[in-house]
Amino acid sequence: MKKLCYSLTFLIFLSCGKSSPKSETKSSNQANKIEDSIRAINSLMKPEMKESSSDTTGLMVKQKKVLGKYKIEFAYTAYNEEKYGFQNPGYLKVYKNNKMIFSDVFLGDNELTVLQLKNQDDKDHIFFKLNWGVEACDYIQTSRFYCITANDKVHKLGDHWATSTGDGYSSRNFDYFISQDNGNLTVVESLFYHKHDKRDLSDTIIYTFEEDKFKVHRLSNHIKSGN
Structure with missing residues (x-):
């Protein structure tokens, strides 16, 4: 060069x-x-x-995802990492029969994707997540979880993220599953130390549907407290 x-x-x-x-x-x-x-x-x-080689205008093009009788639209409203960094403003909207029933905003970066959660037998609850960011060394990928219930109400649950340090010292990740018994969403967050000089940590968060809304039950707080 x-x-x-x-x-x-x-x-x-x-x-x-x-x-x-x-x-x-x-x-x-x-x-x-x-x-x-x-x-x-x-x-x-x-x-x-190349200067200005990355085409970010495509990130502001509205994307669509169909989940059963619902249509989800999402995109960034503006994208400029020099101005916004990793917090570029975006939106997500949910429609049924061309009528908007829910809207949300977020601050993110990189490509956006919407994925329905697998292993789901409960047809009255549709769980899905919005992803942004990059899961790589010193970069963060975030997933925001949602659920559509039988009364056409969309519930925003929580954000969970994954990353790895550039020196390979530690990695943070999460996994999730839906209970076949009661339809609850369980997310397990993990923090691993690859040199094994510290104890690996994990937390369990359960989202339960009670009285027409979701409640969050955090069974532990090891990662945040550092214990």
Whole structure:
């Protein structure tokens, strides 16, 4: 890449020289060659090296997901990581028969996906999650959980996230399952220390449907308290 930059600098230096009246055609040809060289250099650069190479406008295009008789729409309303960082504003809306029955907002980054939770036999409860972010070293991927109940009411449950440290020291993750007995959603958060110099931690959070709403039961608080 340095050689490409030196070549580009040398070409630009040549273009800044004084032109004589007898060399207008030569200067024009030289300018065209410089433009061709710049295009050639840009074609050799990796996408992440190009300024403004990442097309973020697609993240603001409305996406749709159909879950049974419900349609979910979601997208970012604005996306600029220089301005918003990892907290770009977005929305999620749920429709039934083209009528909006629920809306929510969030702050996130990167690609958005909506996934219905698997292993679900209770047709009166539709659990799904909205994902944003990247699950990679020093990056965070977040899942926000929702549930649609039989009365067409959409419930926002909680956010759970996963990440790993760049030095490979620790990883945080979560898993979830739906009880076949009562339809409760259980999320187990875990924090692992790969060098085994600390005790691994875990917490269990249960979302139960009681009296037409969901209640959160946190059985432990080891990760947050650090105990």
